[in-house]
Amino acid sequence: MSKPNFITEPEPASSLVTSGRAGFRWELLVLLWLAFFLNQADRQIFSVVLPLIRQDLGLTDAELGLIASALVWTYGLLVPIAGFIGDRFSRRNILGVCLLFWSMATLFTGFCTTLMQFILLRGMATGGGEAFYAPSANALLGENYPKNRSFVLSIHQTAVYFGIVLSGLIAGYVGEHYGWQRAFYLFGGFGIVLAFIFFSRIPKDDPNVGVVGQRPVLAEIAETARIVVRKPTVVLLTLGFGCMVFVNVGYLTWMPSFLVDKFGLSLTDAGFSSLFYHHLGAFLGVLSGARIADYYARTNPRSRLVVQSLGLLLGAPFIYFISQSDTEVMTYAALFGFGIFRGWYDSNIVASLYEVVAPGIRSSAYGLMLACAFLIGASAPYLLGVLKPTLGLTAGLASLSGAYILGGLLIAGAAKWFFEKDRES
Template sequence: MESVKRGDQKTRVRYGMLFLVFINVVINYLDRSNISVAAATFSKDLELSSVQLGLIFSAFGWTYAFLQIPGGLIADRFGPRILYAFCLITWSLATLFQGFARGFASLFALRLATGAFEAPSYPINNRIVTSWFPDHERASAIAMYVSGQFIGLAFLTPVLTMIQVYAGWKGLFIATGLVGIVWGAVWYFFYRDPLDHPRVNEAELTYIEEGGAVIRRANKNGGKASVWQWSNFQQVFSSRTLWGVYIGQFAVNSMLWFFLTWFPTYLVKYRGLDFIKSGYLASVPFLAACAGLLLSGFLSDRSVQRGVSIGVARKTPIIIGLLLSMSIVGANYTNDTAMIIFFMALAFFGSGMALISWVFVSILSPKHLVGLTGGIFNFMGNLASIVVPIVIGHLVQGGDFKPALVFIGALGLIGACSYIFLVGKIERVPMRDGEKEGALISA
């Protein structure tokens, strides 16, 4: 505590740490989505079929999804400063080497590596926000860093397009990889946990800790020993309500992964748009998704403040958003570029509204299994990153993209039905045998 400054007026160091996390998320999603910008070119150079392209799009998801729970455990055991720097640098190196890929196998393997090294990133984000922000500021903090995935892609997709125009797809991967490596060093230099930061004062520490922030880990082993018991997995897999949000999250992420993978290829190859123009138009749906996310969070919180039940306040924006996401099918019935982008933006706006679904992890999960439930929630949702690119690759083999958009729209309907019919009364799944609340390991 010697490094902690004293003073009556509390500092605002937590917002600086949140900004660092925001940049991490921007880079995180740049290295997920750069493959989609480069796809139209490298698929020709490497002579890849649509099926092979779908497999490469999905490769990231194989390792990312299946390492969610281990990633959460790793994030809970190691400090964010060192672990995040390690993850940033290693996934960025994997990204950089994609610029030297010579065929399907090498590119597929490097995308697997990217997903593996990114797996702990969101659990780390959750741990940082849990450490730096009191309960009543945490939802806003999470919304802010999550918005980085849309804001970053909206404004930087045109930049990625221009890099590819002037440096080729190889240069695109090298450039984005170098950015992440440099930022990994910046993160290590500037980030500190609350008790270790030289600029935070006692007033801010007291404020965030009394508000529920976890900045002292005196019981850091609490609950971990029991997480891997089979009975705990049975508990979080046997709840109909939890299955409802698992299925709903798969549907929400399906739309996201369409935009992160096939969307630019759809505009260029299947709609005949100019590559540079497509880069600018592709940013519009990401801005719409960001607007949907922020609007949904605001309306949901306002509803709770006005006395609306938690179930109605939290489920209604998600259901409306998932139903809106079905509007993507409308692009099948027009050849007008403006209308195509309109339907895409409307659908992604709806998907953004549904992204507040993360609130159900803390509302529904057993108190001692919040982390395990969050890891499974992430795992189920990110299965979409595997399934959706592969299925689309098969659906478009004949040169027609219409079945793929129907497929994405149908998943939106399934997600809405899941929240309507499976997610019943919103109440926490009860703890068993008087077990104690464990540590939060994922989000």
């Protein structure tokens, strides 16, 4: 079977780049940053106001857990489909519609009074809408900022850190003083307004459709998947991403409880401390990692993978020290160091993938990468919970450093043995 036309295509010149409006590229980045901020913030609202919902509606812990799981399951199932759609339709339209959709679902979650309403609106609708954001957003940014791709994508990535930390503070304050419903009204309403601004300011793009429309969609999807799987670099990058997600999900789930148990912090203090110091480091790390990668990638594109590998390998000791430190200060210092090198890794997640994937299938490839990583990482909270009664949470968290080492070695292997061949194919 001959290769599809899009495999040897040059980097496309998106119509967005030639819009002619002064400062347009930065306007695109700002609007997508705000959208990604809401994408992450809306996921955290439920966890922050969960005690208030339990008290107000009398839902059990199992029911509340089911609501949270519904979002993750929906996201994981739909994100590969979102990637394929992102390569076949206007990414501007996809982003605007999904932002409007999940924001409306977030707003209407404030009206929920039953378990089924929460599952449908919070779990399936919010999770489904958010699944369509990342593949198209990263592909659109990658095409519009080819010369400083890592730096721009890393700025976009900082929305994750701000979204997680600030949503906790804002939603917690609003929920405590004005009721949990108004936290959903606030974030959902802001997203609806942003969606209309996005449609009014961003021109419709001309997607790189290649041979799409000339072959059945299912055949096109199958062919794209085969192309991606045949590149060892993509496979190893995906496995490395899975290792990172495994650590991140486990850390986010159990770190607040760890600080409560070990240092006797209140839940509010533990929730803030477990997120703030790590994400402050990640914010600094993602910017420095992007600058380093962009500088060296001018002469050696595999440098992006090297920075990612170093981020995981150098971050592993800090993960171990988080659980082994005897004082709060040392624990927070370890969280900060862990964040710095997590940022190095984050700064090149998408840029490294794009080095070995043709423009016409980038959104699809990233969607598949996300799905696999979520499936791998979703088991971390459960496994740590199983180990907690026997080995203890200290040993469980320390063991996460092994996943970082494994991920770093996998990406290093991709850079050394497969990158050049996969980049040329």
